[in-house]
Amino acid sequence: MSTKPSPSPPSQDQRQFSLGWKTAATLLALIAIILAFYTPLRSTFSKQISKFSPQAALNTTRTMTTTNGTVHGPAPPVRVTKRPWDLRGHADHGWLYTYHTFSFASYHDPRYQEYGPLRVINEDRVEKGTGFGTHSHAEFLIWSYIVNGELEHKDSMGNLENLRRGEVQFTSAGTGIRHSEYNRNKKEDCHFLQIWAKPNVKGLSPTYKTRKFTDEMKTDKLVRIMESVDRHSGKDAESEPIPMHSDVSMSASILSPGKSVTHELVAEGPRKVYVHVVMTGKKQPKSGGTRVKIQGVELGEGDGGFVNGASGPGKLEVESVGDKAAEFLLFDMGKGE
16 A cells, blocks of 8 residues: 655745746736726737737838728839840941930830830930931930030921030921921031930920020039920020920939039929939040949949839939039929820
8 A cells, every 4th residue: 555645845946836826927917907897908018019920020021001991012122224235236337327315217116115204315416517408207205415525406387597515406396397407507516415205295386496505504413404394484585494294304414523412302202313424425435524323223324224213203313423524314204195
């Protein structure tokens, strides 16, 4: 017959554990009673607890803002895709030496048809004593940004001008115009950028405007050259940008080495931005020359940069990192039609 050992008295540690557990249980019960009868405290307590839940942490990474009941995720990173100068379309016709950022004439690349409303950026050099004969346009916004030399513009609206460096000549072709562009200078070629955008209104009456933006105006500053009529002041002063019927803002700068300028996106929501660095010669220098940097990506002469993921309100900084002052154009656009 066996004898059961008598139970030993609880140790001090066991007694303390039992007391601690009972105390904790009592406190939890007290908190439950308080929360049951005091709604504001219950709400605050629940919010504090939810902050530390795994789902709350997941939601924090997924959710940025809520507007009109629509949940938006975090803004995508701003990325710059380089368009190298020598991968553009290129043609040498003798009288015309040109590069095409987008498909144009005999150059066609389905990857580069347009970007937002922007349809054409041709970097043209017209040989002295030659030019584009009379031809027609309709339903495009067309402007020439003169880099060097002289370019005569003559059109069916009765306009006749000889354009020089710093001048920008704009035509809204609308229902249709005919014009010619000719380099009457017998000693110097003309270097200019020919730019087209698609209008957001069809059937406009043709219009014409010329403005001059001097080097002094653009040195180490970002100057608005073209502006949508929806954002334009409506003033016709010489310092005002040229208005046009398209969600496009174009600015220009001549940026000294080591200097930077900041562009504030012109509208809320997603924006398409393109930066083009003006060339100083027919080819990009193998070393040195003008260079800019945007979002960590360097662009040399003739290079372009597609900036994706930009959304207003917001800012973009462009820095001159070459050994010469960099002249560049910056386009801030909507999605296009």
